[in-house]
Amino acid sequence: MKNHTTFKIGGNAKTVITPTSVNELVEVIKCLKNERFLVIGNGSNILAPDEGIDYFVIKTSKINSVNCDKNKICAECGATLAKIASVALENSLAGFEFASGIPGTIGGGIVMNAGAYDGELSQVVKTTLFCDRMGNVYEISGNEHKFGYRHSFFSDKDYVVLSSVIELESGIKDDISLKMKELNKRRSDKQPLNYPSAGSTFKRPEGYFAAKLIDDCGLKGASVGGAKVSEKHSGFIINSGNATANDVKQLISLCQKEVFEKFAVNIEPEIKIL
Ligand SMILES: Cc1cc2nc3c(=O)[nH]c(=O)nc-3n(C[C@H](O)[C@H](O)[C@H](O)COP(=O)(O)OP(=O)(O)OC[C@H]3O[C@@H](n4cnc5c(N)ncnc54)[C@H](O)[C@@H]3O)c2cc1C
Structure with a gap:
């Protein structure tokens, strides 16, 4: 796990599985329905034990496509917040600047309503596709996410986030870029x-x-x-x-x-x- 977490700590998992698409992820989950497993994104909020873990780990980092349609961005669970921020910037969409320096994925971010500098994913996430441990797929929107401080509908449950739609506002590219730079400088100055x-x-x-x-x-x-x-x-x-x-x-x-x-x-x- 030290190779899969930003803490660089932790022994071996039973196996680390890296599906490459949402469909593959759901198929893997169906195969593992009688096994214990943990889904991780970038491992940036995890402390794994030294002795390792005797269950499967599914890492979503290869499921990372990000598509923009007008002011909506659809991001697969393993897309990093940085990648989504850069797609927002390319398309002159404002409102995601706060997340550009958080080193996690949208999947991990939604689970704990990641936030910084007065922004939180709760402000921009509109719908989320997820599945249960049997591989049944569902969608929730708006208040159904039950976002709170570092908490969401997904925090205490065994569901797996598959993808989310983020809604942003049109903005001025140079302003968005400047704000991202400023926030990331504040981050590197302080952290x-x-x-x-x-x-x-x-x-x-x-x-x-x-x-x-x-x-x-x-x-x-x-x-x-x-x-x-x-x-x-x-x-x-x-x-x-x-x-x-x-x-x-x-x-x-x-x-x-x-x-x-x-x-x-x-x-x-x-x-x-x-
Ligand atoms: C230097 C640094 C700075 C940070 N700054 C911030 C900050 O400003 N604000 C902030 O909120 N956080 C911050 N974090 C913490 C971390 O980046 C966030 O919590 C991030 O949202 C975690 O995403 P991840 O993909 O790395 O999740 P992981 O660490 O991989 O997983 C976190 C939790 O989410 C679950 N999970 C992950 N993906 C899925 C999925 N697809 N479906 C279901 N469950 C899933 C995991 O099982 C685990 O319980 C920082 C971390 C570092 C190292």
């Missing part, structure tokens, strides 16, 4: 993008910022083995070199304990710990 990580380790607790709470506990730069609270952004735990999943989990527990003792605030992991 430790030169180290493997899974992004913000913790959800934002209501009324607080996890990074500030961690900082105020004096935990900036704290480490367990190869896992370290980033000195650039305390909301990120980074793999500073050969970190194990256990290192990361221990550091997460340390941050949670210290923050709770000092501020009586629970900080919940945003990353998916397998």
